[in-house]
Amino acid sequence: MKEKELHIDGIDKIILKNLMKDARTPILSIAREIGISGAAIHQRLRKLEASGLIAGSKFIINPKVLGYKTLAFVGVFLDAASKYSAAVKRLKEIPEVIESHYTTGNYAIFIKILCKDNEHLMKLLNQEIQSIKGVARTETFISLDQQIDRQIQL
Numbered sequence: 703m704k705e706k707e708l709h710i711d712g713i714d715k716i717i718l719k720n721l722m723k724d725a726r727t728p729i730l731s732i733a734r735e736i737g738i739s740g741a742a743i744h745q746r747l748r749k750l751e752a753s754g755l756i757a758g759s760k761f762i763i764n765p766k767v768l769g770y771k772t773l774a775f776v777g778v779f780l781d782a783a784s785k786y787s788a789a790v791k792r793l794k795e796i797p798e799v800i801e802s803h804y805t806t807g808n809y810a811i812f813i814k815i816l817c818k819d820n821e822h823l824m825k826l827l828n829q830e831i832q833s834i835k836g837v838a839r840t841e842t843f844i845s846l847d848q849q850i851d852r853q854i855q856l
Contacts, residue, residue, distance in 0.1 A: 708753050713738070714746055715856045718756075722853060725759040770816040772823050773845040777809035778837055785836025786810060792834045798826055809841070820844075 710718070716736055720727045733740045750756045765773075780789060786804070793799050793813060801814035813831075817823040823844070832840055 708755055710750070710755070710856070714750065717743055717746060718750070718856055721759070765816050769818050772817040772819055773848070774815050774817065774823055775843045775845065776813045776815060776827070776831065777841040777843075778811040778813060778831070779808070779839045779841075780810040780836050781838040782836060783810065789834050789836050793831070796826070796830050798822075 713736055717732055720732045720735070729743045730740045733743050736743075747756065778789065780786060789811060790802060790804075793802055793811070796815075798815045798817055799813050800816055803812045804810070805812045815823070815826065817826060823842070827840060827842060831837065
């Protein structure tokens with residue numbers, strides 16, 4: 703079944719751009735900027751949520767404030783493709799794993815992890831990730847700096 707593409711108009715784009723910049727922007731200030739009622743904004747937001755375009759809102763925690771200074775990406779090689787589900791289930795139990803992707807290419811799984819330091823990273827790799835049944839080996843990339851962090855543009 704082919705997915706129907708959602709059409710968003712200029713008003714929807716203004717609403718979304720304001721809320722993407724700061725999700726705490728008061729609806730009434732957006733309404734005044736556009737020149738429509740707050741109720742109309744709420745109605746449009748409900749429509750956009752129902753369409754699946756908006757997937758909620760969230761606060762973003764700065765991990766460095768909590769002492770997590772090392773961000774790494776880990777390519778996980780499995781000894782058999784059949785071990786994928788069990789490996790992902792186990793990865794979900796490791797709080798430092800903040801993203802997991804099923805990928806093409808060399809790795810069966812590509813994960814993003816946050817650690818307090820390199821020692822924490824080494825312990826996590828050796829004692830947690832590499833001990834998962836089915837994990838043949840891993841390849842780790844430590845992020846030195848993040849230059850781009852954004853959503854898709856409207």
